[in-house]
Amino acid sequence: MPSAKLSNINMYYEVHGAGEPLVLIQGLSLDSSAWADQISAFSQKYRVIVLDNRGVGQSDSPNIPYSTAMMADDIVELLKFLNIKNAHILGFSMGGTIAQQIALKYPEVVKSLILVATSAKFPARARYLTKLWLKMLEEQVxxxxxxxxxxxxxFTDEFLADEARVTAAVNLGLNHAHPQPTHGFVGQIAALLEHDTRDEIHRIYAPTLVLIGKDEIFIPLNFSEELAANIPNAELVISEKGGHNYWMEFPEIFNRAVMQFLAKVA
Known part of the structure; x- marks a missing residue:
């Protein structure tokens, strides 16, 4: 399995397809395997790079506090390892906060930016929930x-009404070949709670697409509106279907929106 030895960690990655590089950055607790529906679609036209962030999957999980800037450094170092000077950068949720940091710290690396179900600062409800998830871990739920x-x-009500789909999603997590270590989960949450780019995103000049599902409740619509309003070259697209994980629940809709944006940028 491909792994890049970076200055601070060993990072697992995969490369699929050929063409302009497109980097996909996952959210909290998720690793590169969750991008299966996107890899199959995007790799027909792009060189798709997926990776496991520090703290999850087959990448190292140092037992220290993480930050989104630190994880941005990891990804830019991976791109240098792969001899990639610039790429389209797509980040979902926590991956979107990392993508913002890449665009701010390394603007020359970013051909275009796609921010999915994310925010410049983690919302109060999401902050409360992630702290609750840590408490559930401590109490051994x-x-x-x-x-x-x-x-x-x-997920949407439509998804939750289908017991078979819910059971399949839960079983996927239960039977994951590389379960996330507790300290990796804690480290990633620390990064989310610290993240705040509200006073900086006006400096992002890459063409930017902000994507959100209309049924999003974890990071509500107004946080995507804030990103789109404050990033100079940004457009907001609200999917007619889907909640936080709409890229997983409705991949055809999500993939089409991404491909249309990338075609326009090109």
Whole structure:
């Protein structure tokens, strides 16, 4: 399995397809394997790079506080390792906060920016929830119950009404080949709670697409509106379907929006 030895960690990554580089950055607790529906679609036209952030999957999980700037450094170092000078950068949720940091710290690396279900500062409800998830871990609530609770915040009523789909999603987490270590989860949450780019995003000049599902409740619409209003070259697209994980629940809609934006940028 490909792994890049960076200055601070070993980072797992995969490269699929050929063309202009497109980097996909996952959210809290998720690793590169969750991008399956995007890899199959995007790799037909782009060189798709997926990776496991520090603290999850097959990348190292140092037992220290993380920051979104630190994780941005990891990804830019990976791109240098791969000899990639610039790329389209797509980040979902926590991945979107990391993508903002890449655009701010390394603007020359970013051909275009796609921010999915994310924010310049983590909302109060999401902050409360992530602290609650840490408490559930400390109280040794079962992994199955914790995964079921998370489904309430990231999927639509349509998804939750289908018991088979919910069970499949929960089982995917329960049977993951590389379960996230507790300290990796804690480190990633620390990064989210610290993140605040509200006073900086006006400096992002890459063409930017802000994507959100109309049924989003974890990071509500006004946080995407804030990003789109304050990033000079940004446009906001609200999906007619989907909540926080709409890229997973409705991949055709999500993939089409991304491909249309990338075609326009090109």
């Amino acid at each position: 079962s992994t199955e119950t914790r995964l079921q609770e998370i489904c309430l915040w990231v």
